[in-house]
Every structure is written in C-alpha cells, then in structure tokens.
Amino acid sequence: MIEVNAPVTMSDVARVAGVSTATVSRVVNGHYGVSARTIAQVRSAIEQLGYESSLVATSLRRSRTNVLGLVAHSFQSYTAEVLKGVMKALSRSGFDLIIYANSDLYGSYSEGWEQRHLARLSGTLTDGCIVVTPWGEMRSRAPVVAIDPVRGSTAPSVMADNLAGATTAVEHLLGLGHRRIGFIAGRDSLASAWSREEGYRAALADAGIPVDPTLIGRGDFNPESAVPLARALLQRADRPSAIFAASDGMALKVLEVARELGLAVPTDLSVVGFDNIPESALTEPGLTTVDQSMFQLGYEAARMLKSLVTGEWDEPSQVVLPTSLVIRDSTAAPTGAARQ
Amino acid sequence: MIEVNAPVTMSDVARVAGVSTATVSRVVNGHYGVSARTIAQVRSAIEQLGYESSLVATSLRRSRTNVLGLVAHSFQSYTAEVLKGVMKALSRSGFDLIIYANSDLYGSYSEGWEQRHLARLSGTLTDGCIVVTPWGEMRSRAPVVAIDPVRGSTAPSVMADNLAGATTAVEHLLGLGHRRIGFIAGRDSLASAWSREEGYRAALADAGIPVDPTLIGRGDFNPESAVPLARALLQRADRPSAIFAASDGMALKVLEVARELGLAVPTDLSVVGFDNIPESALTEPGLTTVDQSMFQLGYEAARMLKSLVTGEWDEPSQVVLPTSLVIRDSTAAPTGAARQ
DNA sequence: CTGAAAGCGCTTACAG
C-alpha cells in the first residue's frame, strides 16, 4: 500500500489510467459513452490510488450538489434535538447534510452572521439550507427554510404553536392559584418570543388580571440573560409567586437563582419553561414546561427543504406544530410563604 | 435594496468598484498594499452588492481554511453530546466547524464511508477532521483525531477508560449478589468494545466466576442489534439475573425486551449500560450506567485537533478519560424469582 | 499600488 502525502487528484488517476480527466470524470459520475475497457482501467487506477473526488471542486463546477446545509449559531440541546429530526428526514434521501457551526459565537448571539454563512455556503456547496432561529429574513438564491423564524416572515418556516403553548402554561399557573406571575421574554425579533409573550398576556387577560409591566423581564433566549432578570424579580418585596420563562434554558437559570436566594421550588416559587429540552427532566425538581417537539421541527424543516430543492413543493410553506404542557415538579399552588 | 438572483461574485464587485478581482481579493483578505481610496471603493461595492466570498472557491485555492471537520455516521445522543464538547473547545478559536453527516446511513453502519468523506473534505475544505467511532484507521494528509478509535490504532485519539468502567459496572452487579451476568458486546473493531468485554471478563475472573460464552451476545453498538440478543438471553430457562450492555442504546433495548417478556426490572432482571446518554436518566426505571463524558471526549478531541493543525502539538496523542458508575434504578440484588 | 495570468480540482459542451 502506497502512503500518499499530496491528495490524489483526478489528474493522477488519468495519468495512471492513461486517459484524460474528462474520461475519468465520466467514469466517476457514471455517464454514458465510455467503453467497458476504459471503465475497467479507470476503476483500477482509482482503486490503486485510493482516489476520492473533492467535494469542493465538484460543487464549484456543478450546480447541484445533493448536499443540504444547516446553519445554527450555538450547539446546545435545542439544536441537537432539531438535528436528530433533520437527519431522520434525510435518511436515505440521497441528500447529505453539512452543518456549519460558527465557533466564534458559541453561546452568544450576533446579528446577521447566518446570512453571511448562508451566502458562503449556498453560492456553491449546498442546494438549500435550514436556518435555526435566524436573526433576520434570509436572502439566498437557493431555498431556505427557517426553524423558529423572525417575526412577520413570510418565507418558508417551521415553528411550534407558541401562542397556544404559552397560554396553556400560564393557565396552568393560574389554575394552581397564582395571581402574580412573572414573565421572562425571549429575543423579540423572533416570532416565537412574541407569541409566547402574547400567550402570557392573553391568559392573564382571560383571568381578568391586569398585566404588571414590571413583572416582565426582557431576556433574549440566551440562558445567561435570565440571571439578572430573575434576580431582580425575586428580590422584590412583592416578588411573584410564579415565573414563566420563554425557554427552558432561561427557566433553568431561574431555578438556579431561586436556589441561590434560598427560595424553595415549588413551595416558595413555581417555575414554568418552554421547549422541553432533555435537561428539563433532569433538574431537581423536574421542570414543568411546554413541549415543542424539536425533533419534529427539524424533521418537518428538512422535509420541506427537500421538496423545495427538488421542486416537488406542494405544501403550505409555514408549518405550525402543536405543543403540549408537561407537568413536572416545579409548579404547585402558592403557599402563604409566597407573598401575593 | 436590490434583489439578486445569481450569486454575487468577486467579479461583480470588481466591476462595480472599477478594479480587478485581484484587488478585491486583497481588500477582502486585508492584505497590505492597497490605497485607502481603493479600499473604500471596494468596500462600498461589497456593501452595495451584499457580497460574501464563496467558501468553496476560497478553500479550493487556499491551503488553509480555518475550518475543521467532524464526520459521524449517525446522529444520536452520543454524537450530539460529543458535538457540544467540540463546539465548546472551538469557541472563539478562529476555527469554524463543518459537520458532515451521511444521511443514507443513518442508524446503520457501513464500513469505510468515513474514509471516503474524510478524503472528500480534507483534500480541500477542512484543515483537519475528527472522526467519531471510525470503521478503520484513517488515512489523510490533514490531521485526524479519532473519538473512540479502532482497536490497535496508534493514531491520535480520545477515548474513555473503558476497561476500568466496564470492570466497575460488573463489580457493581457482583456486589449486589449476581452470579449469572449476561453481556452484550459492541462492534468488535472498536477498542472500546474490546475493552468493555475485557472489563466484563476481568471482573468475573476476579470473583472466581468462569465466563459462560453462551451468556455473551455479539452486538455492534447499534441499539437494534441488541434486540434479538436480549431476547435469546432472556428466554432461556437459565436466563441471567443481570445483563451488562456495552452501550446505553443497547441497554435501553434490553429494557424494552424485558418489558415485552414480562420481566420486571430490577426485580427480575438488573440492567447496566455504558455511556450515560441523556435518555438513560429518563427511562422508567432509570438506567444504571457507566458515565463516559461524551462532552469531554468531544472537547479533548477538538483541542487536540486544533493543536495538531496549528502545529503546537506537545501532548500525548492518545488521551484516555476517566469514567464513573452512575447508579440508578435498573439494578438491585437478585431475588428468588430470578433463577440462578 | 494595481492588474493580467495561472491554477486549485473538477465538469461539460464541443469537436472529432
């Protein structure tokens, strides 16, 4: 076995097989019009040299690559779950997936970088992209499907029924007897953040409880953003007896802050999240939350992208998936200890 | 704002700015020797057109791309956890990550495809790659780090202390009083599968219990592979009172089969897994397992790859990470009901 | 300080 140092290129194969690169290309791609004898020679040279075509060179030359892209800014549980769904949908579809993860922005949010990466990939490498919780409307010549899109977007997207989910969550707290319910909002450019806040407001309105704006903290879905907000909310003399956070990541931080302040959950404080990430079942107490199937989000987005790319598109372009309330141990009726 | 259909290329920018593409390239890459006035013109043209350089074209031309690759055959929890660690290590490192996931092989295993993808990526796109549970020794001109490498590999790799972990797991069962302990092995080309079996054998030997070869099922880490093996083991008249599976995915299937056969866990059967994937805490009963920090595996592999790529390498090239036993509710002392 | 030209590894009309 020959140990190669430089990459084996098509020219190397052509030289060994004694043909032109055009012919090698035809063999590699299974095109018609090559004699059986030549095919055999080329195949043997490929075998001998361990040749693999360069994804980059191929995709630069071809219009169609059969590679789909996924662009995400962080890689926490949410994205990981979405990814499983995407892979499931792409299983045996003939499309491979390239995930582009920007390491410099891990855990922080930076406006517009998806657009940049999208352009860098979709010009050439990918036939289409999924963008997770984008910062803005994406422009691209190739199809793009957003998961949890920007507010007001009319582009293809998949999202949970955030309004219904949030409403149910707050109604759950109301049903337990809570009247002072804090809310920690998500990044307000996203439709999901907006709808979850709407659900909060709607449920309170339905119960005849006026919204106290000082009980609303402006987070951005980044877990860390919830820490100062939760602290502010829970250190007030008239602290809320319950907090609904617009994401599990933020809700988990509320739990931490409560512990730090010596508040028992759910005795002194009830907490509800949104997402149902795996971690929410592992905390002590387990987090009551709204399940949005992230797997399903990914699955549907990939299905949609696939049909957009192949041109078989015939479904509504803005899919909304149902949510359900998962009641665990972070919620209970308010006690006398929790000031009303 | 102009809606563009064709991708904006460097030539477009050059035309608008009234310069050559060479000059545009210099501006884009911040090279010296361009007048302030020209820079301004080019910048403005880039802005106006919304130009982004093509990742593909750039990487075809350059030797260094500052993109690292990760190649994995499936995308289950194990890989997702690894990925989080990788992203953490790459955070603000200047390296982006491209994950190449082969959709046609989701959930199944196919020999040699990593090598193919590795070659396709590393010829050009990536400066180096991480390969998760590879099928063989990888050959590549660019650095490669294996997570959970092939048995006998001397290439850079990161893995858990599988021998110690497996030994501890079986000692735990032994300590509870089990004497007939089944084992479901992993894909035997992997060092991890081998060591976990060694641990099983060593622990039994230490306890003076001869290994019964009929109690060993030959799985391949694919959860489905455990189903017929567990069924065979549990339908025997002299079934084992405990089963140690070489991965959580397989252990979870053992739990399913036990339920299907009407066997209560841990009353009738104790089950231990290996990995500690998030799901293992969510089953009923929770799975006792050996924790190998998949996050840490990913983190260390990425760190190693980074230093290999930048040439700062000065650490041992085969990292072994400690494991720990996580006792949940799937293990207990054998009862009379479980035949010995 | 700037441009013309070559070339990265491929594919695809166009000839023959």
Place this chain on the structure above:
DNA sequence: CTGAAAGCGCTTACAG
C-alpha cells in the same frame, strides 16, 4: 468512444 478547452470563484506570484 475520447480529448482539448473553457470555466466554476477565488488567490497569489509576477510584472509593472
């Protein structure tokens, strides 16, 4: 059935 040539979008010596 096969090859020479052009070109995908860039970068980098080489001239000037």
